[in-house]
Amino acid sequence: MEPVARNLQLKAFFGGALALLGWVGVILVCGLPMWRITAYVGSNFVTSPSVWEGIWMNCTVQSTRKMQCTVYDSMLALSMDFQVARALVVISLGLGIVGLRMSFTSHKCNNYVLDKNSKKESALASGVVLIICGVLCLIPVCWTASTITNDLYNRGLVNGQRHELGASLYIGWAASFLLVVGGGLLCSTCPRTDDQKHYHLSTSL
Template structure:
């Protein structure tokens, strides 16, 4: 009897020890699974945290670069159009047009005075033009207008060359800082070109208005502002606006700071080693 009781007590002790071992094994497995999930969660958090600044560093500069490119294209288009209008205004003979006032109501012919020639247009549609014989015989405003309009056209061509060399669509210059300065220089040159053509236009218009209201000038000598002056004013507006856009296209407010290049983030595996995909 005593031997049987000892055997039963031994079996009970073995069963209790096995139960405690199984419980300890389950707890250790649960703890290991929790730690693994935490490590994975930490890896994902680290990945997301490392990915967020990359998004911030790439999305905003790209949008600003697109805005700068649009401003550059718009400014260049306006400036090229303005330069072409300057050349057209320089060649047109319609700077001064005959004024039909008082007894000078003669509709049979119209007189145009330009920088290079004078034209007489008949009512039948025939037109006769004569080039100015002597440059020194011209008035002071005409001589100044000739010189400044030609200078404005040449400066516009130089500005176009400079702007295209520093534009984003070309690879003439590799450094972004130098390209920004070159485009800014092109915008400034276009503004100077607009100011060059603005001076003779305003001077000529002022002389026409003063002579028109001067009673000592006979009605046959009075003139009105012609279409070439209005075209020149439109060209000046386009040059000034386009040059301003070119100067603003590469400003820090539009482009922002230069994008920060982040190094690729290295993740750590559960074994404590670096991920091998970064070494491929």
């Protein structure tokens, strides 16, 4: 059973590590004002300045790379997709804290740990919470990307402006992937005791 327990611990470690990296990515997605980039286009080349938009602020970037950021005064200043994104990303961050804390307390889930049932339940619950965390981050990222893409193909240039996907969206996709994979590994960390007993009984027969 020692190799099995070692493999389970490795899966728990890598699952927690991937989930932690994904959660750090969600922090970047939340804080960086790079969800949507508005470039001013003229004569087939991009002119300055450009505007970076996030869920908390927008920044104007001059040709000299000087940046001036302004925090949104109210929710009314945000588009609908950004309003939903702000709420879901904040919830995702909170769930990530809960899921990671639960995963760290259950990383010793093996047959030699006392109260192993509670450890297994904690590992499974942490995996589910982290998967939900990844999905909550994925929804606003995909929604915003879809909105930008539809505007680009349906409307084209409006008043010389062109919307582009910001770096936060790509970080959000990567963070969601890491959270879902990490949560899945944590969910599969502890096999069911009933299944193990059934397997040993079948082999002995």
